[in-house]
Amino acid sequence: MDDFYRDEILEHYRHPHNKGRLEQPDITYEDHNPFCGDRIGIDLLIKDNRVADVRFWGQGCAISQASASMLTDEIKGMTLDEVKTLNKDDILDLLGIPIGPVRLKCALLSLKALKAGVWGMDKWPDEE
Amino acid sequence: MNETIVIPTLDVEAIKQDFPILQRKVHGRALHYLDNAATSQKPRAVLETLDTYYREYNANVHRGVHTLSEEATARYEGARAKIARFVNARSPKEIIYTRNATEAINLVAYAWGLANLRPGVRVVSTEMEHHSNIVPWQLVTQQAGAGLSYVPFDEDGRLQLDALDRALEDGRTKLVAFTAASNVLGTINPVKEIVARIHAAGALCLVDAAQAVPHLPVDVQDWDCDFCVFSGHKMMGPTGIGVLYGRRALLEEMPPFMGGGDMIREVRLTGSKWNELPWKFEAGTPAIAEAIGLGAAVDYLTALGMERLRAHEVELVTQAWERLGEIPNLKRLGPPPPERSGLVAFAVDSIHPHDLAAILDQEGIAIRAGHHCAAPIHEKLGIAASARASFYIYNTPEEIDLLVAGIYRAKDIFAI
Ligand SMILES: Cc1ncc(COP(=O)(O)O)c(C=O)c1O
Numbered sequence A: 001m002d003d004f005y006r007d008e009i010l011e012h013y014r015h016p017h018n019k020g021r022l023e024q025p026d027i028t029y030e031d032h033n034p035f036c037g038d039r040i041g042i043d044l045l046i047k048d049n050r051v052a053d054v055r056f057w058g059q060g061c062a063i064s065q066a067s068a069s070m071l072t073d074e075i076k077g078m079t080l081d082e083v084k085t086l087n088k089d090d091i092l093d094l095l096g097i098p099i100g101p102v103r104l105k106c107a108l109l110s111l112k113a114l115k116a117g118v119w120g121m122d123k124w125p126d127e128e
Numbered sequence B: 001m002n003e004t005i006v007i008p009t010l011d012v013e014a015i016k017q018d019f020p021i022l023q024r025k026v027h028g029r030a031l032h033y034l035d036n037a038a039t040s041q042k043p044r045a046v047l048e049t050l051d052t053y054y055r056e057y058n059a060n061v062h063r064g065v066h067t068l069s070e071e072a073t074a075r076y077e078g079a080r081a082k083i084a085r086f087v088n089a090r091s092p093k094e095i096i097y098t099r100n101a102t103e104a105i106n107l108v109a110y111a112w113g114l115a116n117l118r119p120g121v122r123v124v125s126t127e128m129e130h131h132s133n134i135v136p137w138q139l140v141t142q143q144a145g146a147g148l149s150y151v152p153f154d155e156d157g158r159l160q161l162d163a164l165d166r167a168l169e170d171g172r173t174k175l176v177a178f179t180a181a182s183n184v185l186g187t188i189n190p191v192k193e194i195v196a197r198i199h200a201a202g203a204l205c206l207v208d209a210a211q212a213v214p215h216l217p218v219d220v221q222d223w224d225c226d227f228c229v230f231s232g233h234k235m236m237g238p239t240g241i242g243v244l245y246g247r248r249a250l251l252e253e254m255p256p257f258m259g260g261g262d263m264i265r266e267v268r269l270t271g272s273k274w275n276e277l278p279w280k281f282e283a284g285t286p287a288i289a290e291a292i293g294l295g296a297a298v299d300y301l302t303a304l305g306m307e308r309l310r311a312h313e314v315e316l317v318t319q320a321w322e323r324l325g326e327i328p329n330l331k332r333l334g335p336p337p338p339e340r341s342g343l344v345a346f347a348v349d350s351i352h353p354h355d356l357a358a359i360l361d362q363e364g365i366a367i368r369a370g371h372h373c374a375a376p377i378h379e380k381l382g383i384a385a386s387a388r389a390s391f392y393i394y395n396t397p398e399e400i401d402l403l404v405a406g407i408y409r410a411k412d413i414f415a416i
Helices: A007-014 A062-075 A080-085 A088-095 A101-119 B012-017 B044-056 B067-086 B101-116 B135-144 B161-169 B191-200 B248-253 B288-304 B306-325 B353-361 B375-381 B397-413
Strands: A027-033 A038-047 A050-059 B095-098 B122-126 B147-151 B173-179 B204-208 B227-231 B242-246 B264-268 B271-274 B330-332 B343-348 B368-370 B386-390
Touching: A007 A062, A027 A101, A038 A062, A038 A101, A050 A062, A050 A080, A062 A088, A062 A101, A062 B353, A080 A101, A088 A101, A101 B353, B044 B288, B067 B095, B067 B288, B095 B101, B101 B135, B101 B173, B101 B204, B101 B227, B101 B242, B122 B135, B122 B161, B135 B147, B147 B161, B161 B173, B161 B191, B173 B191, B191 B204, B242 B248, B288 B306, B306 B330, B306 B343, B306 B397, B343 B397, B353 B368, B353 B386, B353 B397
Parallel strands: B122 B147, B122 B173, B173 B204, B204 B227
Antiparallel strands: A027 A038, A038 A050, B095 B242, B227 B242, B264 B271, B330 B343, B343 B386, B368 B386
């Protein structure tokens, strides 16, 4: 029970990294989870085809907020092609706790917004 | 003789024994099921009824002269008669089987709505409805070119009846669809009074009783409503079976909702004639086991007594309301007891309902988290989501203690 929410997740939830908005983002995308109303948006600043800066905003549970915080740390400096290949397992590795099927949607919301923004579409190729 | 009549109070521990699922463990803890507004658990009597149907008289209804079909038909129609008595319909002909409350609302929206709505008239719903009593009306009024407006609720979560009166004033409102009991706010609306106002203006009403029939004594003749809908699975019955009650004269006038077998009297390639009530609205092979199972649930509820069941829930919800009110930074939604149904939705500052529900789940406590299919309520209250504990006959005061302790534990984990 006590490691049900790892300390690191709680820490990211209480003090999220990269939370806010960018002044002039090159890419911006907001997505929401219709089942719970959670909402996450991502702003990206792109330089030389790399993520030069990133912010996220929105509201949600510890899982969705912590995964957004961790993910935005992770992608700084990545090329857009690298961002495009990120998948569900990368998020689960970052979180490091078992996530059931219902809360998977919370965990993946930020990735979904990020990839939709980067691909410029609502779905990305590896989504069924 | 000076005998005193003692009304036996409910023996909740004995009742719990009737629900096999309550014996199971969740994460190694005893299950404390506080999500009854989403769906209730089923007593053994209902489970055995389903089993017996498939083992002993599984057959299609209204179609065979063989013994099995006759038995199945008799019990399927017998369940309808039980349901009619349970909500005091004038006749079983006024009880239409549907899949659930949602399908029952869609039936009225399409069958009645498309025949009666047109530009210049409107349907009125309310701001406290479940999505199932909003979206069908949006679809149908759009298709018919009719209007749709909503009666707001006030700070305490009560419908603003003066706004209803205003919506009724110009004579353009043809139907008002409203809930008897809110699945989020817990508000119990004064159905009889609201129906009287609607009828005085010459409009019809549809009462969403999905949260009322399982928990309160309901009498559709006393309410004097035109349509009333509810779901079997929230009242100890199986999933896949629900009910539309409709005033007979209205149902007679309405065109069918779906076409197919069972709903016709005569089929020619040039056209068909509809079967009589209630079968006119029951196209295709119905949920036979489920309907009979719902009949068993009605028997179980009748034996318990709806007044006693309600009294038990009032006790629980009063206690839950008070105990939750003592927790700092916790906001309870809706009006205070006793005028509320047996559920409390609430929001705790800085703890998302998902997190709260996940932490409680680790202790075997099942609550709901989210917008409970009522996003407009949450939007109006300015919260994204809420947590909800909803009670039934098998819940106990000790479970409220566990809930409260669990919330404090979540506050510790999130250190607020
Ligand atoms: C007030 C209310 N109306 C309608 C419904 C819809 O019930 P069902 O999903 O069984 O059709 C519900 C169920 O959550 C409800 O609480």
